[in-house]
Amino acid sequence: MTDSPTGRQLLALAQSFRTTLRHAVYLSRSMDGDGELTTMQMSTLSMAADEPLRVSRVAANLGIRVPSATEQIIKLEQAGLVSRQPDPTDSRAVLVQLTDKGRAAWEEASLRRNERVAALLEHLDDDERATLAAALPIIEKLNLTT
Secondary structure (H helix, E strand, O other): OOOOHHHHHHHHHHHHHHHHHHHHHHHHHHOOOOOOOOHHHHHHHHHHOOOOEEHHHHHHHHOOOHHHHHHHHHHHHHOOOEEEEEEOOEEEEEEEEEOHHHHHHHHHHHHHHHHHHHHHHOOOOHHHHHHHHHHHHHHHHHHHOO
């Protein structure tokens, strides 16, 4: 790949993209300091917000081992934010889903984070916002290929 000009350009773009993603993660984590939920807890709630999710999927998405994910989920369960149920399609698996209390906490934290990001976006001009909006489907496409 690095033998061609295109390959070198792709590697340079990949490096720039990874650096930007890492900084975005730092920004996202910095938003957790004023809330009751940790970054990992918020991530776990976000994953289970749309539909029940297997513990193994939570672990994979967080980049941690299943026992560590289980530990996080147990803490959320003890706080009344999630429940664990057997997976009806696989008796060995467990599904995690938000409780009403968990959904309310997740929605409140999401709103607070969205307000903070919106305040940052106010510093961009209309063209920059349009460019960012146009890039989001491309980034989502990359997320779906992994």
